[in-house]
Amino acid sequence: LTNGKVFDKNTKGKPFWFRLGAGEVIKGWDVGIVGMKKGGERRLTIPAAMAYGKRGAPPDIPPNATLVFDIRLVEFK
Secondary structure, eight states, X not given: OTTSOOOOOOXXXXXOXXXXXXXXXXXXXXXXXXXXXXXXXXXXXXXXXXTTGGGOBTTTBOTTOXXXXXXXXXXXX
């Protein structure tokens, strides 16, 4: 979160896989990863409207939260 609270972390183990553009993740991820190359790193700052909106994702993500993710693209198919 923008206040520094970490609600999720994946730095070890299996990478997080999803199909880009299939709606399997929040819209901010589907939009923010476009154009990345294998091994690329990016910070995604995702406004609430492209994340969990007014409802949030209790108990970890409050309503209207802007989310910040530091990501690295490990592989794509």
